[in-house]
Amino acid sequence: MNVFFDAISLLISADNDLLMIVGLSLWVSLVAVLVATLIGMPLGAATALYKFPGRKVLVVILNALMGLPPVVVGLLVYMLLSRSGPFGVLGLLFSPTAMIIAQTILVIPIIAALSRQIIDDLWVEYAEQLISLGASPTRRMMTLLWDGRFSLLTAVLAGFGRATAEVGAVMIVGGNIDHATRVMTTSITLEVSRGNLALALGLGIVLITLSLSINAAAFLVKEAAENRQV
Amino acid sequence: MIAQPILLLSLNSICFKASGKQLIKELSYQFKVGPRSIIIGPNGAGKSLLLKLCHRLLEPSQGHIQWHVEAENKSNTAFHQAMVFQRPVMLRRTVSANVEYALSLRGINKAQRRARTEEVLGLTGLNHLARFSARVLSFGEQQKLALARAWALRPKVLFLDEPTASLDPTATYEIEKVINAIHDSGTQIIMTTHDLPQAQRLADEVLFIHRGRLLESGPATTFFAGPTNQFAQAFLKGDLLMWDRPETKMLGD
Ligand SMILES: Nc1ncnc2c1ncn2[C@@H]1O[C@H](COP(=O)(O)OP(=O)(O)O)[C@@H](O)[C@H]1O
Ligand SMILES: [Mg+2]
16 A cells, blocks of 8 residues: 555655656657647548548558557567668667657557548538538538547547557667656556556556546547537 | 420430449430429339439439539539438538538628528528537428528529428428428429328429339329329329339339
């Protein structure tokens, strides 16, 4: 029980190390999700709405990549960024940028696949009506993105959830360096192995709270979308 | 001397094929400017397909469709038409935004959009719901909104696909009132229904369709007084004309 109180007191005292770890975690994941949204959402929407060669293959690939193991993505990005890799000259390995790249790759398939499903369902419902009203293909896309905005936001939140929770990729490409690339998940792994359960548990509490808040937010967004009166 | 009727839309032996089945067969008809045309026939006759072909949501596999309306923009006859579907499609927006959206696609400016939206919501009795999400409306109200949205565009022709198919008598009555008002405002109505009393209430002319064929057409009074086609007679008597009844084989398919 002592460990639990120590963890709480660490949180309350807003321990500097702990704040830095939480801050870096949020920063890395937020930027990764932002980039993944900018790439994944148009990709998903386009595969739903436009017919182009290779579309079905792309859909299958995106769906399969949703379950991509983080360590594999980590390994891939590691090989690309390592000194002997094609992007080695950039010197990005073991930096927050490397972690952002890895998480972006991890999250793109989730946001793309979920967006595709959302836009696809909406298109089935809207297609005849929008064509009947004379909406241009561009206008159709804009309409679907706007009318699907609440569901699409839950797709983004799902991506953020995956980014903050994963440990394998950031561990490999970030290296878990103190005060540089240490984030919540990698730090928990390390502190547990060191026997420093208080800090690990403190971070665990933050992670769980974060995850609960994201799910609560997703739920409220859905709820609001369904019973919106204005 | 009787004035020559003005042609609106010609269907020249159109066929429609899907999944290897001939669903509309060699159908020809000339819609004229003026009368409310009601397309009747049992479920699965091809009524919805025919409307969608006329509205260019589907392309005929054979034959062609010709519009005779003079268009400001010749390349796009679609802008003279609107369609209301059997199941109303409500955008995830407010009632008034649903109407304004349709108007915005016609490049109408904001002030005019507002005014026109208020006008049609008033005409259809939906004004008090203007700021509600369209998707919280009852089914009947949604269908009325779909009519209002189409009416706002002031189309020359409005296609209605069984607009009251799943409504109770009160809601049906309300919808029929709106349909008559739209007709009186100068929009031509081309509508399908499988509801005979409704066809009798609304039709100026009737097209009877069965298994993808136009079997009889003519003025409503003549048709309801006694159709000549045996399937039309059976339909009026309340026979459902099931797909697999032996006598339908006489149609040659
Ligand atoms: N895309 C399609 N592929 C195959 N069959 C279809 C398709 N669309 C409609 N049908 C069939 O065509 C027939 C006519 O359909 P429809 O026009 O919807 O009938 P209704 O007169 O009830 O409106 C039905 O038997 C329907 O199952
Ligand atoms: Mg139908």
